[in-house]
Amino acid sequence: MTRRTDVLIVGASVSGLTTAEALRRNGFDGKITLLGAEPYLPYDRPPLSKQILSGAWRPERTLLRPPRMLADLNLELLLGQPALGLDVATRTVHTAVGPVRADTVVIATGATPRRLPAPPGLRGVHVLRTLDDALALRDDLAKSWTVVVVGEGVLGAEIAATTRQSGHEVTMTGLLHAPMATQLGDLAAERLADLHTANGVRLRLGVGVSGLADREGEPTGAPHRGEEANLPGRGHEVTGLPDHGGEITGLSDRVGTVTGVCLASGETLPADLVVVAIGAVPVTDWLAGSGLTLDRGVVCDAECRAAEGIYAVGDVARWRDPGTNATTRLENRTHAAEQAGVVAANILGAARPYRPIPYFWTDQYTTKIQVHGTITPDAEAVVVDGDPATDRFVIRYERAGSVTAVLGWNMPKQARMQRQHLVDAHTTPVHAP
Structure with a gap:
């Protein structure tokens, strides 16, 4: 023992x-x-x-x-x-x-989420990291119609899909030219852009955010990559989870209401709710x-x-x-x-180095995207199964004769089979589920 x-x-x-x-x-x-x-x-x-x-x-x-x-x-x-x-x-x-x-x-x-600079307590501006964040956002969505998601990464794309499916008017904005371009590479990211557009999300990408507009329409913030904020502390013990649909404390202290997102181009995107998903620290x-x-x-x-x-x-x-x-x-x-x-x-004394094969997945609308390995900008994308023009395909990413990543679009079994190329090149593979 x-x-x-x-x-x-x-x-x-x-x-x-x-x-x-x-x-x-x-x-x-x-x-x-x-x-x-x-x-x-x-x-x-x-x-x-x-x-x-x-x-x-x-x-x-x-x-x-x-x-x-x-x-x-x-x-x-x-x-x-x-x-x-x-x-x-x-x-x-x-x-x-x-x-x-x-x-x-x-x-x-x-x-903890990065935040856009804004006046303390500006109503209608949300981040999503914790359960309290999700419940507060859900409560505000029930009272809102026009949503702007700032951030085109995994979280921003998922939030845009979920809010659009709930019937909201949704605009996604961000610095990159397509949703999740960094994580998926150009080919799959452009296919994801088509998916969001087909579902009614307005894409306003490739432009930074200069701030938020309040009820008077004045910018209240500053550049896209804002200051970081710490997670709020809690001083009491609760062993369960908050009640479904329960009220989130602290909202009554907010002053002012967001009315839009100001872009670096000079355009203002109207919004009665803004979700900031620009990464975490x-x-x-x-x-x-x-x-x-x-x-x-x-x-x-x-x-x-x-x-x-x-x-x-x-x-x-x-x-x-x-x-x-x-x-x-x-x-x-x-x-x-x-x-x-x-x-x-x-x-326990194993002295085991950690060298994983990275893996993540995302579910948006009825689409499941899975990525094994790391997609880099200089990798060549090779379609090895299915067709990107459809809803089922697998892409293998290659660089200097080696497979660096595999992406599956509604083809989990086939993507996992292709993952073996990564395992073969890996000294200490760690299996993804």
Whole structure:
């Protein structure tokens, strides 16, 4: 049996919970504390932009594990308690209710949305990262008609699809020429643009945002890539999830109402609701002064170790890829779970480097898009199955004679078969679901 020690996981996220599960599965019988900034049991984020936003799911369906299964893990849950600081030497995390010490600390605090500068409390402007964000946005959508989504990445495209399917007039704007062009490459991104247009979304892409217009029509913000904002803290413990359709506190304090999005071209897009989806930044502010190396995340070695007895996992972790020797940070659900398994193994002494085959998926309208590997601008796109003119095809991306990525459009089985090319070129493959 593994030597009995204490593990403190900072972040009640998919990466945090999966680390705890992997520790138990591999025989760890010591104390595990799961510290979460939000007051809720660990929940899944991908449904927020789809099933929760559309109202198809009640909030409790997002729970990663039911309370009974969590109880079987024998975790100490400290929810609604954001981490305020870290003493690396003593492996002590400071919170508003006091310090929490452990033999090993796992940093799993995730990321927080970038925001457009705007007057505090401007009504009708939303981001989407947390369950509270999704419920607040859904409540405002019920009172709105014209929606502008700022951001053409995965989240922005999913929000545009969901809000359009709910009957809203939707405009998507962003710097790139097509939705998800960075993640999908030109061929698939242009096909995605056609899909959104066919479903009635107005695309106003290839232009930056200069600010937001208030009720008087005056710009209230500044450039597209705005300042970052920290996740709000919670000071009370709640073991469940908010009631379906429940009121979100704090909205009554807002003043002013957004009326549009001002583009760098001088055009103003009318809107009575704006969703900002321009990326996210790792939550590392609480680590300032800790002595850890912070550079667009918590910098780690190939085994995801940031310091002796300190690991990082998920969206917050920037680790050294043993294949390229470059530091890498990924933001997706599959990566968070896979990396958690490696971190747990290394806590138990495995000394295992983490070198995944990146994988993500997105569901928009009735289309499922899956990407294995990393699509780079210099890769050649080769259609190996189906036809991009239809709703079913597979693209293989090649560079210098090697396959770097595979994209499946409503062809999951065929895409997974093509993924074997990536596995063959990979020294330590990690299988995507």
